[in-house]
Amino acid sequence: MPDDTAAAAVGTLRLPPRIHFGYGARRQLPEVVRLHGRRVLAVVDPFLVGTPILRETVDALTAAGLGVLVHSDITPELPVDTLDAAVATARDYRADVVLAIGGGSALDAAKLIALLSAYGGPLHRYYGENLVPGPIVPLVAVPTTAGTGSEVTPVAVVSDPARELKVGISSPFLVPSVAVVDPEFTLGTPATVTAWSGIDALVHAVESYTAKPFGPDWPAPLPVFTGRNVLSESAALEAATRLGQWLPVAVHRPGDRRARHEVALGSLLGGIAFGSTGTHLCHALQYPIGALTKTPHGLGTGLMLPYVIDTLMAQPDAVARLAALGAALEAIPPAEASAARTLARVVEINREIGVPETLADIGLTPGQLPQIAELGLRSTRLVAAAPVEPSHELLLGILERAYHGALENRSVR
Known part of the structure; x- marks a missing residue:
């Protein structure tokens, strides 16, 4: 086989099956969330609580017959021990879909909540690459900042006090089921x-x-x-x-x-x-x-x-x-x-x-x-x-x- 540039050019894409982008894309949420379940754990950045855009989003979901429980206790930089309560909430609620609305920490938290809800802890079992055993609880990701790209990526990062650096968990199974990117959520960002x-x-x-x-x-x-x-x-x-x-x-x-x-x-x-x-x-x-x-x-x-x-x-x-x-x-x-x-x-x-x-x-x-x-x-x-x-x-x-x-x-x- 000849060793030329064309032969050496390879590629892999691992993306959500559905990606919606643009002003008003959030109106797709009732449909895309309902495809994955009816008991929704919404993992939300604290600063969104009480805002009109979050109320509008939750109201649209409930009007579509979905049950929504909002969890907003998200800590920046995502210390690993802060996930325990969220995972317990997800299990007690018997969430069958996780909706993430927020910046990188909220989206990464949602990925890990969906992972631990499916397979249990401790989280360090999954540190590194390709250690997630299979599909996680379905995840719909809605970013409110424009930067991390976490809504379409296979990685989540946490802070672990036992480690000198932040720790990544990387797996194709962490790619969200749906990404909904509506720039309306970024208006007003400092x-x-x-x-x-x-x-x-x-x-x-x-x-x-x-x-x-x-x-x-x-x-x-x-x-x-x-x-x-x-x-x-x-x-x-x-x-x-x-x-x-x-x-x-x-x-x-x-x-x-x-x-x-x-x-x-x-x-x-x-x-x-x-x-x-x-x-x-x-x-x-x-x-x-x-x-x-x-x-x-x-x-x-x-x-x-x-x-x-x-x-x-x-x-x-x-x-x-x-x-x-x-x-x-x-x-x-x-x-x-x-x-x-x-x-x-x-x-x-x-x-x-x-x-x-x-x-x-x-x-x-x-x-x-x-x-x-x-x-x-x-x-x-x-x-x-x-x-x-x-x-x-x-x-x-x-x-x-x-x-x-x-x-x-x-x-x-």
């Missing part, structure tokens, strides 16, 4: 939440599009994340197009309905892309950075993005892909794009939306960088997808440049 979640969505697009290819040899069992993916590349580029043009607008004009629509679509497309390919260096480094600084996930991945792009520019194949991302980001002809111009635009977007420029700005010290590099290297699933050979030296170099705000391609600053 500017900082819009910025951190939105820049994380852009990181998803960049890392998905630049991930290392794992094919064409198909291992068994197939990893949850399979590296560069010919089926998801167009989604990653389209996500970059939407986010590059509209994320700063959504941050500075939070009531702009067009901007909210475009950023929500960019986030969804980024989730579709990375849900199959995986992410790499920004995420591997953010987990220890976030643990040490207690800063939001998207702030960390966004801060690291220019420095990771700067590092990838040493790889000939990555340069071409970075240029393609830049053409999408700026909506310019490919002939005008370059990796350096992409880096410049990412730096500019970060400044426009308020992402800190350096690790020093978020309170880290030079002495902490080697530990961060070591912990980042332990995120084997993430660093395995990097298009460069991961090493402690490589990660430490990225961190040192991020600490000092020193990009090697200084012409873009």
